Amino acid sequence: MSPEHALVDQGRLLTALESEGEVLVEAVRAAPLEAPVPACPGWSLGEVARHVGSRYRMVRRRLVEGRSPDEWQRDPEPGQSLARYLETGLAELLGELAAHDPAEPADTWWPADPTYGFWRRRMVHETVVHRVDVEQAAGVEEREVSEDLALDGVDEALILWFGQKLPLLGLTGTKAGSVGVKAGGHSWIARAGPETTEAWRCSAAEAEEADDVVTAEPWRIYLWLWGRASLTSVTVRGVHDQAAQLWALLRLATR
Known part of the structure; x- marks a missing residue:
């Protein structure tokens, strides 16, 4: 890249x-x-x-x-x-x-x-x-992150930290599955499990096929991926297990 x-x-x-x-x-x-x-x-x-x-x-x-x-x-x-x-x-x-x-x-x-x-x-x-x-x-109101930076930050969090740093640390998920992330006209897949930790850009249709699908304004997803916003700040469609695992694994990757 x-x-x-x-x-x-x-x-x-x-x-x-x-x-x-x-x-x-x-x-x-x-x-x-x-x-x-x-x-x-x-x-x-x-x-x-x-x-x-x-x-x-x-x-x-x-x-x-x-x-x-x-x-x-x-x-x-x-x-x-x-x-x-x-x-x-x-x-x-x-x-x-x-x-x-x-x-x-x-x-x-x-x-x-x-x-x-x-x-x-x-x-x-x-x-x-x-x-x-x-x-x-x-305790002051945080400024929103501009959309272009937020989208780039979502991409970095998923592809660099989830897809690259976690394998470098030897960390994997416990339950195999995938999360689709959709924001601002861009889409990604993050897949985790005992054997695999990877993420890539994808089409909106591919993201919709994931076990969980996360959607929100770009800056909210960005802050959520970085642990600066709660799970309720984004919309999760699915059983939530994979989205929760993604969030937890990113806490390990970025600490």
């Missing part, structure tokens, strides 16, 4: 990383850092901010060094606020990503896409999901 296989243009991914990162920085600057994060038990809002700032720096080092780094700046400098730590990490990562064509080879954990474009996409969704965490922890 090449960078062109993302559902949105690579230029859009880069500008979205910048804009979503700026929203995250401002949300952290305005929020109580000790607030608990509903979707991440045991984490405070400040710890989410620290995690994202660290991840920005880790990915930049990985791109520069061509391998997963052993060391990087994991905490703010003395006297540096978490918001500023996030802001500077984002700026450095954006600079590195913008300096390279998205098709240029890069070290990634997905053999199907060893390019700079992988990290443009991955860090957009890292930022969006944790921006939602900060908003939920702060």
Whole structure:
């Protein structure tokens, strides 16, 4: 899979990383850092901010060094606020990503896409999901995720995290079956069981043949797949067992 296989243009991914990162920085600057994060038990809002700032720096080092780094700046400098730590990490990562064509080879954990474009996409969704965490922890109304980013995020959650990361971790479902996911004119199948964990894009008709079929607005499915929305936020047609298994397996893949 090449960078062109993302559902949105690579230029859009880069500008979205910048804009979503700026929203995250401002949300952290305005929020109580000790607030608990509903979707991440045991984490405070400040710890989410620290995690994202660290991840920005880790990915930049990985791109520069061509391998997963052993060391990087994991905490703010003395006297540096978490918001500023996030802001500077984002700026450095954006600079590195913008300096390279998205098709240029890069070290990634997905053999199907060893390019700079992988990290443009991955860090957009890292930022969006944790921006939602900060908003939920702060008790403010979360902004909807734009439809194009949400659809791309659904695709990433299913094909990358469910279809690639779970097998890498050696994790499988307990009951064989499939889930069709339909949103915004796009459809996917996720199949799990003791022998198989895979996901792919499909036709609407194929998705309808799955054991369970999940439908909702793209941003609701996106947040549901990432564990940031409850099962009742989407519509599930079927016996619900496979949809519940999909949700549970994604919690293991993305933790």
